Amino acid sequence: MPQLDTSTWLVTIIAMILTLFILIQLKFHKYSYPLSPAPKTFKSTSFPTPWETKWTKFYSPLLLPQQ
């Protein structure tokens, strides 16, 4: 039975190890399964400036009581 001829075993095993453990895994490693796109709720990263942390009345000339 030619499968029992051990002279070729080394070549076959080395080729198989190379293929199975390196080549094929390099192909399947790149498969990605992203989740379906959905909108993310985002928190604002800007911080309120010091004069905005407290509410103060705006003093603009046109808003002053007319004299």
Place this chain on the structure above:
Amino acid sequence: MNENLFSSFITPTMMGLPIVILIIMFPTLLFPIPTRLINNRLVSAQQWLAQLILKQMMMMHSPKGRTWALMLISLIMFIGSTNLLGLLPHSFTPTTQLSMNLGMAIPLWAGAVITGFRYKTKASLAHFLPQGTPVPLIPMLVIIETISLFIQPMALAVRLTANITAGHLLMHLIGGAALALISISPTTALITFIILILLTILEFAVALIQAYVFTLLVSLYLHDNT
């Protein structure tokens, strides 16, 4: 006749160069790397198949066992594609070689067992003695369980080799018989040809099933040990 029958299982060399290396590496060409978010049909179909297989196989494993996901999906795709390519006429099937199957089975089984020894030593040693055995039977049962443990990689390799080799041999024989019968009695040749077609359908199934069984058993050994 014997020489002729087994000649398709000799590792191919062309003028002294071992082209068996190229034959073993050929199935990797059939799995292109996805480069886009939405790929072409071939890559999408392969990704879908890989996801189907992964979900089915890795569901029963713990997170530690799931680190083997890449290995197991590569294994099943490699064996499946190699077996299917072997059904083409005049092709060489690497999985008929005992050397290759032993080279696949022994490291994977040993990896699973050694992982079990390292992380769950007591539990993996406890596998050697089933619960509730009567005390006088313990030595014999430990011996039996040890033997059945060490026979697992051998059985994995020989099962795959024997199934694929036997299928190919049967197809050779029945095909040769059908060809020889044409000149003698065409109706018998037709019947033999129908048998050959049925056998080819069986061989397609066997090719896929053997890949599945190999991977499933490795996965089972992994589950026992993680």
